[in-house]
Amino acid sequence: MSDYHEKTLAELSTLLQTGEVSSSALTEYFLSRIKQQDAELNSFITIAEDQAMAEAAEADERLKSGNTSALTGIPIAHKDIFCTRGIKTSCGSRMLDNFISPYDATVVNNFKQAGVITLGKTNMDEFAMGSSNETSFYGAVKNPWDTKRVPGGSSGGSAAAVAARLAPAATGTDTGGSIRQPAALCGITGLKPTYGRVSRYGMIAFASSLDQGGPMAQTAEDCALMLNAMAGFDEKDSTSIEKEVPDYTADLNHSVNGLRIGLPSQYFDEGLDDNVKAVIQTAIDQYRDMGAEIVDIELPNTSLSVPVYYVVAPAECSANLSRFDGVRYGYRCEDPKDLYDLYTRSRGEGFGAEVKRRIMVGTYALSAGYYDAYYLKAQQLRHLISDDFKKAFESVDVIMGPASPSTAFNIGEKAEDPISMYLSDIYTIAVNLAGVPGMSVPVGFVDGNPVGLQIIGNYFEESRLLNVAHQYQQQTDWHRQIPDSFK
């Protein structure tokens, strides 16, 4: 019996390049794991078996010809927010349940160019709005470490699939923590790059000034390999940054000796679970033992990030989601009696409750007479939150803290209380508001449930984050743990 699911992307890449396994065999192996084991998790919305096997056959030709990248022949999963030509792209919503995308997102296309295979599309909170994966039209995703618990969200399907090793890696998107929080709750490694680093073209928009795609994998090294394929300027995304893409694997082996790590007091306050705090503290002690210098810092405006986010994100979502009108694609209600009825019923029936709540908050915040009090005020505060990070990075190289105030909560526990769900994103949201990169790395367990250490860097310092995470993973094996039922 092969054990390909225990291998990292880097290890699978070696097996493919040396011809020890073919892409077709590897793809079939993971498709079969998904088909046998995903019923327990509900982490996939669509399995793209036929396309995947065709892509694997092409990759095998490339591997024979020698025209390869490090990822050629590797099968991965895409969050169902990325448009994939010829494959259903639902964004977790009834609104797009019938939507077969006519084009590929730039991220998907970049992976295709590298010879990467798409296994399928992972489940997610509807339109990426949620922190638990319970708002999906396709039902909640379950955490592979404890199927009574949530995997986090909104990239919960991707996180659960990678944690259960149903896919060696997956893509995610992060608007307020949607890569880092599920990565933490599922015990995998995830990176949200600097805003503008990865193209948003073909990535269904939630809050355009915050959304950023990124890799979710077992290790920091695997995230680096993925980011090499994902990152880069794209003229089709007007906020894409024209800046050279480094080789993200180049700095992985640098020592962390002398690294200055900032610990913001606001990330260790009374809102943090004591057991989670102890695990985070142990990880930081380990960095100290590895030669890093620990510095106490302040991010004074942290508590404002949740209220600011719940103006900026809903305002932008209400504008972005106005495109779903039942005319050009997506859900259309039965027998509309006039155009107004067509719009309101298609949208009322096509969107779920959380999406409707956020559209309404955003509509209210942007309505006549309220703009200055809400959106403008929020954008001013956003400047202060962003200045906190700029000031902190004058004295430290990276910032560390928890990615989530607790381990995974139970399915249903916060579903009826949007505010308590929103507050669970307190440690991740400010990073999106400032636009800096952030990661979550598995650093231990509380009662069998994973804990993620968040590492935040200055603009475009993804290489440093990956280096800092990789060095920890050279000394520990938390990232190699697999839940019992998926070994």
Add this chain to the structure above:
Amino acid sequence: MSLDADDIKNIAKLARLKIDDADVADYATNLSNILDLVEQMNSVDTEGVVPMSHPLEVIQRLRDDAVTESNQRDDFQSVAPATQDGLYLVPKVIE
């Protein structure tokens, strides 16, 4: 901040969302709670603070005004609910 049933119906109309009458009270409670959370923004004086429009303070890039896309109408209309002769169909808007 407290929103009542009329506020909710008005916001839903602006947002082009049909909300069931039975759900209006729930939306009023939830939206009012969210606006209460948002109220915390007023604890900080932002007089003179420049609003942030882009995290990296870059300037909007413009492209040349030239045709760059090929015609993919058939592809795009293949996912439309109703089309005819290359046009999208909607209920009659002019009598």
